[in-house]
Amino acid sequence: MTAEISISLGPGPARRDVLARRIRLLVAATITYNVIEAVVAITAGTIASSTALIGFGLDSVIEVSSAAAVAWQFSAREHAVREAREKTTLRIIAVSFFALAAYVTVDAVRALTGTGEAERSIPGIVIAALSLAVMPFLSAAQRTAGRELGSASAVADSKQTLLCTYLSAVLLVGLILNATLGWSWADPIAALVIAAIAVKEGRDAWQGKGCCAPSAAVPSAGAQTDACGCRPGCDCC
Numbered sequence: 001m002t003a004e005i006s007i008s009l010g011p012g013p014a015r016r017d018v019l020a021r022r023i024r025l026l027v028a029a030t031i032t033y034n035v036i037e038a039v040v041a042i043t044a045g046t047i048a049s050s051t052a053l054i055g056f057g058l059d060s061v062i063e064v065s066s067a068a069a070v071a072w073q074f075s076a077r078e079h080a081v082r083e084a085r086e087k088t089t090l091r092i093i094a095v096s097f098f099a100l101a102a103y104v105t106v107d108a109v110r111a112l113t114g115t116g117e118a119e120r121s122i123p124g125i126v127i128a129a130l131s132l133a134v135m136p137f138l139s140a141a142q143r144t145a146g147r148e149l150g151s152a153s154a155v156a157d158s159k160q161t162l163l164c165t166y167l168s169a170v171l172l173v174g175l176i177l178n179a180t181l182g183w184s185w186a187d188p189i190a191a192l193v194i195a196a197i198a199v200k201e202g203r204d205a206w207q208g209k210g211c212c213a214p215s216a217a218v219p220s221a222g223a224q225t226d227a228c229g230c231r232p233g234c235d236c237c
Contacts, residue, residue, distance in 0.1 A: 055191075125175045146158060
């Protein structure tokens with residue numbers, strides 16, 4: 001009896017080009033939206049004296065740097081050049097995660113120590129709700145394309161976008177509770193949890209722990225991937 005061994009070589013050159021173009025479009029959309037989000041959030045936060053809103057706006061700036069790194073990587077038309085830029089892009093994304101965690105932590109501690117009472121902000125509630133609706137779709141689309149292409153940097157950047165979704169939810173709840181019940185402690189507590197997650201994701205990105213199997217090479221002996229092309233312990237499906 002001859003054992004059948006199935007080895008996935010990943011997408012072909014034409015499919016890689018399609019996925020690369022898709023990622024470039026998604027990254028461009030992410031950058032554009034985050035620039036608008038940053039301007040609205042920082043302006044609204046300044047008017048309402050809300051450190052949470054200002055922090056959310058600065059998070060958008062940080063996310064732009066992460067997306068810009070991926071845009072730089074995928075600006076190269078040749079697949080080999082994009083792969084060569086992967087490590088540098090992952091390092092930039094990792095630093096973005098760490099910067100996000102640091103700012104969210106400082107912002108949460110300031111909020112908990114009561115350095116100022118924020119006023120109600122309707123524009124802040126609107127931008128948080130809009131981000132909560134938009135970001136999950138951008139994150140999921142980029143994650144799907146990145147996994148099929150085998151790009152750890154695209155997947156890592158999609159996680160940065162997903163963290164922005166969590167921050168949007170936290171901000172929205174905090175702003176609503178502050179506006180209706182005067183509860184100012186809910187936002188910073190949840191933000192500290194998100195900061196811890198950001199540190200973990202940043203560490204994984206720095207170490208290059210991508211869940212996607214290499215797309216351009218045959219896996220080495222002993223390497224295993226699941227039906228989605230992911231390494232053991234990764235949730236890629």
